[in-house]
Amino acid sequence: MALNFHQLHIFYTVAEKGSFSAAAQALHMTQPAVTMQVQSLEDYFGTKLLRRSTKRIELTEAGRALMPYAKRSIDLIRETDASMSKFTRQLKGRLQLGASLTIGEYILPRLLGPFGQEYPHISISMKVMNTAQIMEEILNHQLNFGLIEAPVNHPDMHMEAVLSDELKLIVANSHPFARRESVSLQEAMECPFVLREQGSGTRLVMEEQLMKMGADPSAMKIVMELGSTGAVKSAVEAGLGVSFVSASSVKHEVALGLIRMVPIEGIQFKRQFYSIYLKSALLPISAVTFLTFLRERDLQQWL
Structure with missing residues (x-):
């Protein structure tokens, strides 16, 4: 019997999850199949790698010695997929992902076209x-995997900008700020605001940046909270208030002269969008190819 990566991946996942049942769920396998593969690996090395107890799986001394090699093998497979994805022009498959609202509605539609031209069979x-x-x-x-607007902290998730x-x-074209080159933060804070709902990625970034600048988000005059960027834009256009939104989401309205983006003196509300997926997962090559596309292309030519 030869050592194989599949068994190392299963062993590593069992050790990380602390149980055969949790590993089986993460790997889309039955629990007996996971147990069998770990036993095969133990037979190959001729030693026990895991100590089964009623509460949790524990690593033996041999298991602890194997863990860094198992992790390195998983990392190497991921690096190999990322490197080879650049050459997979005839790649076939299905790309399945989730995207938070701003990314899914305004960012990705402009990127999926160029991606589809390069990889027409995905x-x-x-x-x-x-x-x-x-x-x-x-x-x-x-x-x-998913693409989200604000960082998250979850022990099972891998996250990357x-x-x-x-x-x-943004303000309505009829707003007094629309004829200004810039405004101060104090002037902006005195306006009535139409904002995304509490907990949205856009709102979290705005609030964090305001606090960094010494402003109190709770002092804002919030006249309306809405569940989508489209609704926020319509409310601003109607003169109900001003707002903070992604620059990518208002290009159409700015071009039509319906909305104006106004710089705030000395402040830039920059942020990152993140990919997230399970640490225990090996992504399909279609997903690896898309993430490589996002990392390595000059995306501003389409945004």
């Missing part, structure tokens, strides 16, 4: 929903 399925829903579907193995963005103050 079909794309995208769900647009909030970050909590994306994480839930990834944890339940309904999605391979893949896109840059900037929030801008």
Whole structure:
């Protein structure tokens, strides 16, 4: 019997999860199949790697020695996929992902076209929903990966910055600020605001940046909270208030003269968009190829 990567991956996942049942769920395998593969690996090395107890799996001395090599093998496979994805022009498969609202509605549609031209045999399925829903579907193995607007902290998730963005103050074309080259933060804070709902990625970034500048987000005059960027833009256009939104989301309205982006003196609301997926997962090559596309292309030519 030869040593194989599949067994190392299963062993590593069992050790990380602390149980055969949790590893089986993460790997889309039955628990007996996971147990059998670990036993085969132990037979290969001629020693026990895991100590089974009633509460949790524990590593033996041999298992602890194997762990860094198993991790390195997983990292090497991921690096290999990322490197080879540059050459897979005839790649076939299905790209399935989740995207939070701003990314899914305004960013990705402009990138999926160029990606589809390079990889015409990859079909794309995208769900647009909030970050909590994306994480839930990834944890339940309904999605391979997601793209979100604000960082998250979850022990089972790998997170990586893949896109840059900037929030801008937007006002109606009839607003007094529309004829200004810039405004101060104090002037902006005195305006009535139409904002995304609490917990949205856009709002979190705005609030964090304001606090860094010594401003109190709770002091804002919020006249309306809305559940989508499209609704926020319509409210601003109607003169109900001003707002902060992604610059990418208002290009059409700015070009038509319906909305104006106004710089705030001395402040830039820059942020990152992140990819997230399970640490225990090996992404399909279609997903690896798309993430490599996001990292290595000059995306501003399409945004």
